[in-house]
Each structure stands twice: as structure tokens, then as C-alpha cells.
Amino acid sequence: MVEKVKKSPKGTGPKKKRSIAGMVKEAPVEKLPVQVVPRHKHCFNCGVSVSPDKDLCSDKCQTDWDKMVKRKKYWTYLPLLGVVFLILLYIILNMG
Numbered sequence: 001m002v003e004k005v006k007k008s009p010k011g012t013g014p015k016k017k018r019s020i021a022g023m024v025k026e027a028p029v030e031k032l033p034v035q036v037v038p039r040h041k042h043c044f045n046c047g048v049s050v051s052p053d054k055d056l057c058s059d060k061c062q063t064d065w066d067k068m069v070k071r072k073k074y075w076t077y078l079p080l081l082g083v084v085f086l087i088l089l090y091i092i093l094n095m096g
């Protein structure tokens, strides 16, 4: 096996790319495997990183998300409508 890709983090010069890895190595506090990136959110709709005070990245995603939520609401109420329909059917059938 040729170790082409595996450059040692030490001695890479003034590049600050590897700082996160270095920090993790230096400070083995509690095990936090993925939560290295500080504070940010992901767009509900497409998953792009957004600032923590935002939920969605763009107007397009906002519209898409609204549509999705509406659809979700519809699917939440659909069984209820079914139950109401069955009750009505029951009443109608009992009336006759």
C-alpha cells in the first residue's frame, strides 16, 4: 500500500485547514464525534447550512416547505375525516 494521501498534520506549514483535527487530538474532552462544527442549522427543505436564526435558506425553499407542511397537515387530518365519514355513514345507515 502506498501512502499517498496520508500527509502528517504536523509540518504542513501555516495552513490552518487541519486545525479542527488538531484540536480534537489535543483536547480529548467528552466524546463528541460529529459535533465539531459550532452553531449552525440546516435548511429544512434542502439541507444547506443556514444561520441559526433561520430555518430555511431561500424564498424558494420557504415556498416548498410551506407546501410540504400544508400537505402534511392534510395527511394528518385525512384519517380524522375518514372517521367522521364513517360516523356519518353509520348514522345514515341507522336512520334508514
Ligand SMILES: [Zn+2]
Binding pocket: 043, 044, 045, 046, 047, 048, 056, 057, 058, 061
Ligand atoms: Zn434550502
